[in-house]
Amino acid sequence: MKAKFDFLVDKDKNTITIKREFSAKRQLVWDCYTKSELLDKWFAPKPLTTKTKFMDFSEGGHWHYAMVEPNGQEYWGRMDYQTIQPIDNYTALDGFCDDTGALNPELPRSKWDVTFSDVATHTLVETVVFYTSAEALQQVIQMGLKEGLTSTLERLDELLLTLN
Amino acid sequence: MVCHMENYSPVLNDVFHALADPTRRSVIARLGSGSASIKELAEPFGLGLPSFLKHIKVLESSGLIASEKVGRVRTCKLRRGNLTAAEKWFNEQRTAWESRYENLDNLLTTLKGEKGES
Numbered sequence: 270m271k272a273k274f275d276f277l278v279d280k281d282k283n284t285i286t287i288k289r290e291f292s293a294k295r296q297l298v299w300d301c302y303t304k305s306e307l308l309d310k311w312f313a314p315k316p317l318t319t320k321t322k323f324m325d326f327s328e329g330g331h332w333h334y335a336m337v338e339p340n341g342q343e344y345w346g347r348m349d350y351q352t353i354q355p356i357d358n359y360t361a362l363d364g365f366c367d368d369t370g371a372l373n374p375e376l377p378r379s380k381w382d383v384t385f386s387d388v389a390t391h392t393l394v395e396t397v398v399f400y401t402s403a404e405a406l407q408q409v410i411q412m413g414l415k416e417g418l419t420s421t422l423e424r425l426d427e428l429l430l431t432l433n
Numbered sequence: 434m435v436c437h438m439e440n441y442s443p444v445l446n447d448v449f450h451a452l453a454d455p456t457r458r459s460v461i462a463r464l465g466s467g468s469a470s471i472k473e474l475a476e477p478f479g480l481g482l483p484s485f486l487k488h489i490k491v492l493e494s495s496g497l498i499a500s501e502k503v504g505r506v507r508t509c510k511l512r513r514g515n516l517t518a519a520e521k522w523f524n525e526q527r528t529a530w531e532s533r534y535e536n537l538d539n540l541l542t543t544l545k546g547e548k549g550e551s
Contacts, residue, residue, distance in 0.1 A: 285526065289534050312533060312536075314530070314533045
């Protein structure tokens with residue numbers, strides 16, 4: 270059975286909301302989000318892999334990571350943790366950086382608000398990604414398409430399936 | 434790059450709005466399998482024609498669909514060329530999150546096995 274997965278775009282608030290249930294206890298799911306040795310095993314979408322250069326999961330700390338293409342191309346990111354309420358919620362600022370962790374000042378950062386809750390024996394994770402403005406979001410879209418960060422689905426039919 | 438962004442700006446906002454609504458997404462999906470009259474499109478939703486026409490208007494002004502009146506029948510079709518950078522990007526994001534979460538499912542299964550949890 271396919272797990273419940275919601276992906277919602279809110280134009281007025283410039284947010285993307287992703288909801289997903291996992292068949293595991295909340296503590297375990299929380300660990301997967303907050304320990305770099307576990308993040309390295311799932312965070313990058315296939316066929317990319319994740320590698321951590323630095324991790325300090327604490328308020329004011331950050332995760333410096335790369336998503337790596339099979340050809341070795343690296344996309345560096347930096348998640349600065351703002352608030353942490355174990356195992357309920359954390360907020361962070363995600364952003365594009367280089368391999369030294371220096372943020373790209375030309376690209377806007379997005380705020381992540383990640384909430385973990387129990388649903389029967391499962392865990393529901395709701396991630397809200399906030400962009401500061403429609404312009405900020407457009408900038409990221411432009412960059413994303415230029416870099417071709419993820420597999421591109423050009424065909425309309427495939428796109429339509431995802432809209433249902 | 435700046436000039437591209439300006440070009441996308443109005444389209445992006447309209448497309449966001451158009452796709453924010455489940456009825457409109459269904460209309461888009463339905464038109465993906467071919468043109469249809471307003472009446473045919475409205476049927477599954479049980480909406481009054483005036484409120485359904487508002488949805489059609491939003492979709493038209495976003496550039497995602499076009500309509501044409503022949504005799505008394507107005508027919509809608511997708512404007513495939515107008516799918517924008519924005520939709521492609523959202524689609525990629527969605528695919529990326531799905532893939533990332535499948536990885537997490539697999540990891541959780543492995544971890545539960547190690548801990549001997551059911």
